[in-house]
Amino acid sequence: MTTLQTLLEHVLVQSLGWTLLHFVWQGALVALAHAGVNALLADADARARYLA
Numbered sequence: 001m002t003t004l005q006t007l008l009e010h011v012l013v014q015s016l017g018w019t020l021l022h023f024v025w026q027g028a029l030v031a032l033a034h035a036g037v038n039a040l041l042a043d044a045d046a047r048a049r050y051l052a
Contacts, residue, residue: 041049
């Protein structure tokens with residue numbers, strides 16, 4: 001085994017990889033929700049946009 005294979009098979013590295021993967025998809029979901037709210041409020045008055 002090479003050093004890289006040994007490193008990639010380490011439990012800590014795998015856990016960090018899964019954590020980063022979940023961070024990315026959850027961040028994308030939040031960004032999508034934010035974009036949806038912004039799209040719905042695009043024509044709203046300033047007071048409604050400020051509350052959102």
